Amino acid sequence: MSHVFHRSLRQAYPTAVAGDGPYIIDSEGRRYLDASGGAAVSCLGHSATEVIEAVQKQVQSLAYAHTSFFTTEPMEQLADFLIERAPDGLESVYFVSGGSEAVEAALKLARQYFIEIGQPQRRYLIARRQSYHGNTLGALATGGNQWRRAQFEPLLTGVSHLSPCYAYRERLDGENDEAFATRLAQELEDEILRLGADQVMAFVAEPVVGATLGAVPPVSGYFRKIREVCDRYGVLLILDEVMCGMGRTGTLFAVEQEGISPDITTIAKGLGAGYQPIGATLVSGQIYRAIAEGSGFFQHGHTYIGHATACAAALAVQRTIEEKQLLPRVRALGAGLEARLRDRFGEHDHIGDIRGRGLFLGLELVQNRGSKTPFDPSLKLNAAIKKAAMANGLMCYPMGGTIDGQRGDHILLAPPFILEEAHLDELVDKLDIAIDSALKSVNGGRS
Numbered sequence: 089m090s091h092v093f094h095r096s097l098r099q100a101y102p103t104a105v106a107g108d109g110p111y112i113i114d115s116e117g118r119r120y121l122d123a124s125g126g127a128a129v130s131c132l133g134h135s136a137t138e139v140i141e142a143v144q145k146q147v148q149s150l151a152y153a154h155t156s157f158f159t160t161e162p163m164e165q166l167a168d169f170l171i172e173r174a175p176d177g178l179e180s181v182y183f184v185s186g187g188s189e190a191v192e193a194a195l196k197l198a199r200q201y202f203i204e205i206g207q208p209q210r211r212y213l214i215a216r217r218q219s220y221h222g223n224t225l226g227a228l229a230t231g232g233n234q235w236r237r238a239q240f241e242p243l244l245t246g247v248s249h250l251s252p253c254y255a256y257r258e259r260l261d262g263e264n265d266e267a268f269a270t271r272l273a274q275e276l277e278d279e280i281l282r283l284g285a286d287q288v289m290a291f292v293a294e295p296v297v298g299a300t301l302g303a304v305p306p307v308s309g310y311f312r313k314i315r316e317v318c319d320r321y322g323v324l325l326i327l328d329e330v331m332c333g334m335g336r337t338g339t340l341f342a343v344e345q346e347g348i349s350p351d352i353t354t355i356a357k358g359l360g361a362g363y364q365p366i367g368a369t370l371v372s373g374q375i376y377r378a379i380a381e382g383s384g385f386f387q388h389g390h391t392y393i394g395h396a397t398a399c400a401a402a403l404a405v406q407r408t409i410e411e412k413q414l415l416p417r418v419r420a421l422g423a424g425l426e427a428r429l430r431d432r433f434g435e436h437d438h439i440g441d442i443r444g445r446g447l448f449l450g451l452e453l454v455q456n457r458g459s460k461t462p463f464d465p466s467l468k469l470n471a472a473i474k475k476a477a478m479a480n481g482l483m484c485y486p487m488g489g490t491i492d493g494q495r496g497d498h499i500l501l502a503p504p505f506i507l508e509e510a511h512l513d514e515l516v517d518k519l520d521i522a523i524d525s526a527l528k529s530v531n532g533g534r535s
Contacts, residue, residue, distance in 0.1 A: 102478075107134020110504045110511055112483070120478065121503075123515045124485035128298065128331045128448065128502035131358040132405060139363045142404035146397045155394045162399035169406055170370065173340050175349040179373035182386070183366065183394040187330030187356035188222030190367035191292075194352045195226050196388045198290045198324050201375045204382035207322075212283045214248045214276065214323075215292045218493070220300040221328050230292050233300045234493025248283065250275050252297060253306040256441040256452065257460065257491060265307035273313035280321050290324040290351075291317075295342035298331035299487055302450030302498030303443055305337075311346040324351040324375075330367065331448075334358030335409055336502060338419040338446035345445070351375060361405040364398035414505040421507055422446040428516045438527060447505060452490060453497040453523075462496040463530065465489075470497040472526035480525075482518035499523075 094101065102114040110133045111119045122130055132139065146162060153160055167181040182197070184190050195213070202210040213230055215221070221231040228237060229244035232252075237244065251258055251272055259268045280288045291314065297304040318325045327350040332342040336358055339345055343353065352375065356367030379386055392398075409415065426442065426449055433439040433451060440454035453469060455461045463469045470486035477484050490496030503515065 125502045129357045129362040132361045133504040139404040146400035160396040163394040166403045178370045182369040188224040190354035191227040193369040204378045210289045216252045269310040292326045296332040315348040326352045330356040360402040364401035366398040467530040476525040477522035
């Protein structure tokens, strides 16, 4: 009997003992192709020697120093690296230990910013349905993932949730991308005015929606219109790149492809690639200066922020991505993987949509392609796909509740940036087998 409080208390887990490039190896010697990077984390795979050596070197000199007493070279160097490459206007970095912490810090920074500039009445947050921003209470309240929120609702602060930029299901018949983006921007403006133009603190969104919707990119022009609305009413734009950032979509920051800059951006997962727990909140110069010239102190903190070993690992990860020119590789591999997915599943009776950017791709499953009718949630198709994939040596990230927190199933793919062409073929072949097996199990033997 395990004394670990596992995620699922009714599941027996294989024991991971080793990593080999894009594979994880269990105690029985079975190899699993990691087609989801765990949860879009392991962008360099599981045996990057450059990162391992950086961690070993840092631990030998200084593993940890509390940031209320010291700064450290790895933390300073990583901050410099990120800001040199960040969208215009972002000028400082607050390091944390993961994505949820990064979002919590972003929310508190937004609130303190308005207090510092004499607008303490600004307290409302606006986000989107079917979003995910983390599992701590502030982040959970901000997110629109109904399944994750449901039992904790009494503990959550009120946040307005608007329509996601989810073209497959939210765009109206006859509505083009321009009209769709305009309608969603108007929805944001209407909600700001309903709450009070001087009462809203921030709008929070994922540039490419991750786990809850399955790699849904925005339509062209959407974020430019959102930025304009936020600027009109002095509302901060917080972009959550915890899952879609750090090269996952083919550019270091996903927002680079939208032609705008946020006021605050959160990153994690691919920042440290799983070699150490780390996240970060990148902040505009305007927000930084307001606090620096005001109280001079951010009223927030965790024990392990700016952890020296974690920062050393993340810096090695980011240098490796840059030195090995992996971002162009992400774009090329992503195009190759998407082409294979469309070739294999583009006419599949139960695949309604294939979407994403770079090595961040999603497939939405439907009972009927024409009507987009989802499978009955009681069938738990997403769980059946995950089980079948693992049995066949493939890690992917299926989720349920795609449409409204209850109905809908999708599969998220976020493999390491180090894949070879042969791995793409292996991934698609194994995914095909898993989908077919799962459909047969829920359809009474029919795929």
